[in-house]
Amino acid sequence: DVKVTQSSRYLVKRTGEKVFLECVQDMDHENMFWYRQDPGLGLRLIYFSYDVKMKEKGDIPEGYSVSREKKERFSLILESASTNQTSMYLCASSLQSRDKVRFGSGTQLSVL
């Protein structure tokens, strides 16, 4: 079964830590996305990538960076975690703009 896999379902980190959220897809999709989901705000796009080593900022890139060294893997990096980055993080991928976007199961990150 094709899927998008996020490495952690729950994660607890300390303020100031460097945090890596990993996402892997097995569908050979060009496009990969990172969203954060907060109550009342829905899903907000942090970054997306349309090819290896290519990335574009979404609506809320501040405090985050991304890495896509291989087509199947898209990493979200919090250089110095802060409490306001406590959130649900969703990874997604798709083939083309009209195609179905498939999501991972999310990582609930708590920054203490």
Place this chain on the structure above:
Amino acid sequence: AQTVTQSQPEMSVQEAETVTLSCTYDTSESNYYLFWYKQPPSRQMILVIRQEAYKQQNATENRFSVNFQKAAKSFSLKISDSQLGDTAMYFCAFRRNNNNDMRFGAGTRLTVKP
């Protein structure tokens, strides 16, 4: 940037009845895609239905159908014969043609009551 608005934070419906979730969006594009996603408590986002803006016919998928009003920039989801398993967060989403990013609304939490 495109915006997507869901004005109903929460809704409830009795089992077997029909409910309509609202969504409006703002864009200057003429060709784009609209989606409804469902997120049950498992957190897994599931595509419910998709509409292509250049198609006038409203999309349907079994008990799910949309009312797409392009001029009004409105894209509502109708769920007929509601089932307990329909209880979830529902997100409306917008994606431009030949563009890779997707924008979501704030979501509507739907509860189906027995």
